[in-house]
Amino acid sequence: MEAIEMAEESDHCIRPAEAFSLLGNETRIKILETLWKAEEQPVPFSRLYEAADVTNSSKFNYHLGKLLGQYIRKTDGGYELRTAGKSVVGMIVKGSFNAHPQPDPFEVDEPCTKCSGQLMARYENEMLAIECSSCDRGHGRYSFPPGGMLGRDNDELLTVFDRRVRHLLNLAQDGVCPECSGKIRSMIEMGEIETHDAEISVRFVCQQCNHTLQAPIGFTLLNRSPVVTFYRDHGLELADRRYWRLPWCVSDDCTTIRSVTPHSFDVALTLDSETLCITLDRDLNLIRTRRIAL
Incomplete structure (x- = not known):
């Protein structure tokens, strides 16, 4: 990826491997989570130290120092998350690092748009798909973070999924990648697509992270x-x-x-x-x- 190559060659960025290695410690993750949950930022040192539940102050200072610059910043009033720190905790909250739900397929209380048959929702590999059990028409398969599966009944889940898909495609249409905010390029494609019953579609591709979304023209x-x-x-x-x-x-x-x-x-x-x-x-x-x- 161009963005990774640029980071590897940049004089003002730490290398990606080093950036990830900084996260391999429970105390550091606790510091990030504390900043994430804080109602107001910056967070004073004393409150951050207390929340981290570390008895050795020098050890705490060591781990805090490792996060400075890349994941958090120090201000006159204390410490606050940088964008990278927000992203890390956001991935934890979304469940992408540590949650792997495997629910059984369930019925969708709405008919197939082709045959009026029974629609089913299936979740696999962090993707939620709506499919007809009778004619197999695909009604879309889109990414859905594992954290979104937790604490919701099926109807709530479907409502949230619908809103999420609309939001993702709205961003893509506006030229903004929903994953990294990079530039999106759109193209018309002819040919059957796997996720929908369509042969005319628009594909959105991020020029930075290569994230891809595809949908029928009507969407x-x-x-x-x-x-x-x-x-x-x-x-x-x-x-x-x-x-x-x-x-x-x-x-x-x-x-x-x-x-x-x-x-x-x-x-x-x-x-x-x-x-x-x-x-x-x-x-x-x-x-x-x-x-x-x-």
Whole structure:
């Protein structure tokens, strides 16, 4: 990765291997966790020392010194987390380091958008997938940190998953990587994708960490004003409808290719006796909308 190579060659960054080695101690992790939980920062030395529960002050000073600069900073009022320190504790809270839940698949109380069959939710390798048990249509598979699985019933879990997926794709659409905040490049792809029943999709790829998200073209319409207004005019709040209930979000059933050179697309959304037809260009900019009475 370019970012790792830059860190290896940089004169003002410590090497990645050294940065990770600094975390191999319970006292240091305790210091980071204490700063994370503090209601106000900076945290005075005395409070940090007391929370670390270390009887030897010189030992505490040694471990505190190892974290300075890379994970925490010292100010006139005490100590506070740097971005790297927040990231480390955040990964612990998310459960990526130490939690590996393996729940059984469970039923989703919403029908398949293709055959109206029973949807199932499956969690594996920190990914949550919504799939039809009858026709096997994929309704999306996206990352979901292990910590998000804890302390929630199935309905709460699905609600949070829906909100998380929307948030991740919103960031990607805005050109911001949801993992590292690096620059995102988007591209239109033709061909079947594994996670959805679609052959027309948009792929978002981070130029810094290579994080990738992929979804049907229609998914990019979730927060577009004409779509939100169209649903509201029919008495529906789009934000309250989980994305897998929307055929245009999980497949390309409602999408047609308008032109190939350059690419442009039509997406048709139908409610009751009215259709909203949206035309998008190759960069997924909205070119035109029209509402047609059926």
